[in-house]
Amino acid sequence: MIATLDYVAQTFDRFNALCFEGSLVRPPMRLSRAHGFLGKLTFTRRRNLLGSVRYADFVLVVSVAFDLAADVLDDTILHEMIHYYILSHQLRDTSTHGRLFRQMMDNINTRHGRHVRISHRTTESERIAGPTPRRHLIAVSHLRSGTTGITAVNPAYHDRLRRLLPRMSEVERCEWYASADTFFDRFPRSRTVKIYRIDPADLDTHLHNATRLE
Numbered sequence: 021m022i023a024t025l026d027y028v029a030q031t032f033d034r035f036n037a038l039c040f041e042g043s044l045v046r047p048p049m050r051l052s053r054a055h056g057f058l059g060k061l062t063f064t065r066r067r068n069l070l071g072s073v074r075y076a077d078f079v080l081v082v083s084v085a086f087d088l089a090a091d092v093l094d095d096t097i098l099h100e101m102i103h104y105y106i107l108s109h110q111l112r113d114t115s116t117h118g119r120l121f122r123q124m125m126d127n128i129n130t131r132h133g134r135h136v137r138i139s140h141r142t143t144e145s146e147r148i149a150g151p152t153p154r155r156h157l158i159a160v161s162h163l164r165s166g167t168t169g170i171t172a173v174n175p176a177y178h179d180r181l182r183r184l185l186p187r188m189s190e191v192e193r194c195e196w197y198a199s200a201d202t203f204f205d206r207f208p209r210s211r212t213v214k215i216y217r218i219d220p221a222d223l224d225t226h227l228h229n230a231t232r233l234e
């Protein structure tokens with residue numbers, strides 16, 4: 021089935037009552053034709069005068085680019101609702117799908133017989149024909165200075181940069197990802213070791229549906 025706004029809202033209300041004791045306020049909801057994700061929660065980080073961060077402006081986005089089994093669609097909405105619960109209650113987790121997220125996910129799966137997972141690998145048959153998203157090969161470099169940088173790598177130079185990047189003196193370690201997130205469209209595809217600084221929290225939200233490469 022393909023999501024509609026009514027369906028997303030009804031499913032949200034049903035799970036809110038069932039799994040979150042009705043503690044969630046319905047956020048704005050939006051459908052997207054993007055192929056890069058099934059569902060996502062967008063939000064902003066606001067800093068108050070004392071410098072502490074509050075999460076706000078939540079929007080629950082569900083993709084209509086896939087024809088999913090109802091259970092998979094429901095679990096997708098539920099997955100985003102766990103993010104929404106954590107962030108809207110201003111709770112802190114160890115990472116995007118950190119200890120708290122996994123604990124809540126396991127709890128809900130056990131208690132309510134759901135199959136929420138960290139990521140759902142979509143299949144060709146689920147995909148509704150549309151523009152093919154650009155696939156990006158992303159190197160995330162953790163720098164000795166404590167900052168994070170990324171390189172969107174030209175696939176033809178993958179092997180070369182895989183060897184060269186970790187040898188840079190400022191690079192402590194590298195991780196590699198494949199991602200279809202349109203966020204990465206804006207980075208030039210490097211043939212050389214060029215590292216762009218990035219806010220790790222920002223990066224985290226865009227690596228949400230990425231595949232970690234060994």
Ligand SMILES: [Zn+2]
Pocket residue numbers: 099103116117138228
């Ligand atoms: Zn997630």
